[in-house]
Amino acid sequence: MRVMKIFACMNCDYHSVTSKYTCPKCQQGKLQETEVSPKGTVYSFTDIHVAPAEFAHIAPYTVALIQLDEAPVKVTARMDSEVTIGDAVELKGLEEGAFIYTKAN
Amino acid sequence: MTNVYVHGVGMTQFGTFVDRTMKDLLLDACIQALNEAGNPKVDAVYVGNFMGGSIYNQEILGAIVANELGLGFIPTAKVEGACASGGIAVRQGVLGIQSGEYETVLVAGVEKMKHASTADVTQAINAAMDNDSNEKRAGLTFPGFFGVLANRYFYETGASKKHLAMVALKNRENAMQNPLAQFRKPATLEEIMEARMITNPLGLFDCSPMTDGAAAIVLSSKKSPVHVRSSAQSSGPTQMQDADDLLSIPAIKESGRLAYEKAGVGPEDIDVVEIHDCFSMTEMLAIEELGFFAKREGWKAIEEGRTKVIGDKPVNTSGGLLSRGHPIGATGISQLYQLVHQLRGTAPNQVEGNPRLALAQNLGGTGSYSVVHILERV
Numbered sequence: 001m002r003v004m005k006i007f008a009c010m011n012c013d014y015h016s017v018t019s020k021y022t023c024p025k026c027q028q029g030k031l032q033e034t035e036v037s038p039k040g041t042v043y044s045f046t047d048i049h050v051a052p053a054e055f056a057h058i059a060p061y062t063v064a065l066i067q068l069d070e071a072p073v074k075v076t077a078r079m080d081s082e083v084t085i086g087d088a089v090e091l092k093g094l095e096e097g098a099f100i101y102t103k104a105n
Numbered sequence: 106m107t108n109v110y111v112h113g114v115g116m117t118q119f120g121t122f123v124d125r126t127m128k129d130l131l132l133d134a135c136i137q138a139l140n141e142a143g144n145p146k147v148d149a150v151y152v153g154n155f156m157g158g159s160i161y162n163q164e165i166l167g168a169i170v171a172n173e174l175g176l177g178f179i180p181t182a183k184v185e186g187a188c189a190s191g192g193i194a195v196r197q198g199v200l201g202i203q204s205g206e207y208e209t210v211l212v213a214g215v216e217k218m219k220h221a222s223t224a225d226v227t228q229a230i231n232a233a234m235d236n237d238s239n240e241k242r243a244g245l246t247f248p249g250f251f252g253v254l255a256n257r258y259f260y261e262t263g264a265s266k267k268h269l270a271m272v273a274l275k276n277r278e279n280a281m282q283n284p285l286a287q288f289r290k291p292a293t294l295e296e297i298m299e300a301r302m303i304t305n306p307l308g309l310f311d312c313s314p315m316t317d318g319a320a321a322i323v324l325s326s327k328k329s330p331v332h333v334r335s336s337a338q339s340s341g342p343t344q345m346q347d348a349d350d351l352l353s354i355p356a357i358k359e360s361g362r363l364a365y366e367k368a369g370v371g372p373e374d375i376d377v378v379e380i381h382d383c384f385s386m387t388e389m390l391a392i393e394e395l396g397f398f399a400k401r402e403g404w405k406a407i408e409e410g411r412t413k414v415i416g417d418k419p420v421n422t423s424g425g426l427l428s429r430g431h432p433i434g435a436t437g438i439s440q441l442y443q444l445v446h447q448l449r450g451t452a453p454n455q456v457e458g459n460p461r462l463a464l465a466q467n468l469g470g471t472g473s474y475s476v477v478h479i480l481e482r483v
Contacts, residue, residue, distance in 0.1 A: 016346075016347060017239070017346055018238065018344065018346070018347060043257065043351070044253045044254070044256045044257035044260070044351065045253060045256060046249050046252030046253045046255075046256060046304045046305050046306075046307075047252075047302070047304065047305040048244060048245075048246060048248075048249050048252075048304050049301075049302050049303055049304065049305070050223070050227070050246075050248070050303045050304070051224075051227070051244065051246065052224060052227040052228040052231050052246060053224040053225060053227070053228045054228065055244040056224055058244070061244055063243055063244055063245050063249055063253065064253075065253055065257075065345060065346065065351065074345075074346050074348075074351075075239075075346055076239065076240035076243050076245055076344070076345055076346040077239075077243055078243040078244055085256065085257070085260050096242055097239055097242035098239055098242040098243040098244070099239055099243065
């Protein structure tokens with residue numbers, strides 16, 4: 001995937017990876033869908049050792065909060081390997097509605 | 106506005122009670138609270154509960170309480186607000202009295218968790234996340250959220266895993282003096298730091314346990330020595346990726362701000378605190394959000410021992426969720442149980458100097474709900 005869909009307020013500087021009925025920041029504007037590069041940097045992360053039943057078969061796995069390079073938006077994703085804060089990462093694909101990221105070369 | 110007072114509190118032992126039913130625990134706490142209140146006529150019942158339906162196949166808890174206790178055909182309801190269910194139930198009672206509709210309300214909270222497997226309970230708790238989201242599908246969990254938060258907190262401050270362990274150790278030491286607490290065995294800082302990892306950097310002692318238990322409180326517009334000085338509630342982002350600042354939980358901050366404003370007091374006036382330490386990291390953040398310590402400096406207060414029973418801002422003298430235990434629906438009410446005893450001078454880990462103002466903060470979801478109550482000795 002070469003693009004990440006994000007939502008930007010038409011009235012203020014609010015951006016989010018999730019759509020909202022009304023902008024939660026200015027509570028006036030509507031959000032408009034735009035596309036940016038999914039490339040980003042690891043803002044923070046954790047390694048999940050104890051998982052709920054539906055994810056137990058892949059534990060331990062790493063979940064990261066990724067700051068996108070091209071927009072003031074953070075995205076929660078599953079990593080395909082361990083990471084640390086500041087690592088450059090890119091989108092590898094979608095898996096059952098989850099963004100799967102990998103370390104950038 | 107009508108004033109609301111506390112007339113009685115009750116609480117079961119927290120722990121593993123596979124042989125006791127949910128009804129048995131719930132009624133036990135209610136009867137204790139009603140007895141203490143002198144068995145008044147009750148006008149309504151609210152019950153805080155989160156997963157009675159999903160893992161115990163039991164709802165209609167409000168009607169069960171009214172029926173089993175013979176309270177008459179009074180209005181009742183179950184209140185669900187994830188881990189803030191108990192606190193929100195109390196607030197519904199307060200609002201019912203303030204509106205003039207009721208004079209006396211019984212509020213109880215209960216949860217049965219220990220009969221189910223950890224994987225099934227974790228799955229049921231995940232109902233308090235926004236499940237229709239890429240975040241949930243990525244495999245994020247509650248301890249996962251606070252693990253992500255802790256790693257960033259470490260990165261931006263001088264805090265480390267040792268500071269999380271100091272929170273867990275303090276709360277364990279407090280629980281050791283609380284006969285109703287789930288975990289009363291001593292622990293060491295080393296043991297806490299070396300415990301098995303749950304969600305890096307959070308280990309076993311950094312996470313609140315699964316617990317069976319119940320708590321109850323009787324509220325009334327009739328005067329008593331414990332006044333509910335204010336009740337406030339807020340919501341916040343239901344997804345981690347929607348947080349404006351990962352190291353802030355707006356629901357905690359806003360519910361605190363509203364509670365102080367309504368009470369006409371500030372964080373500096375509060376003598377004793379029960380905070381929702383679902384994880385050690387949460388306590389570190391909540392003491393900042395509630396204004397007790399500066400942003401990004403909660404870890405320093407912990408290092409200096411300022412939140413211990415003998416510190417200048419005692420936090421979780423009951424042992425907190427981490428060691429008193431966290432029977433989800435009962436938690437918010439068990440916080441008030443401890444604070445009422447602190448104001449009466451009868452608490453385990455009694456704070457010296459006759460505390461007058463006490464604050465309880467109860468959190469639901471990853472910052473989805475927060476409720477703050479300020480109690481006053483009058």
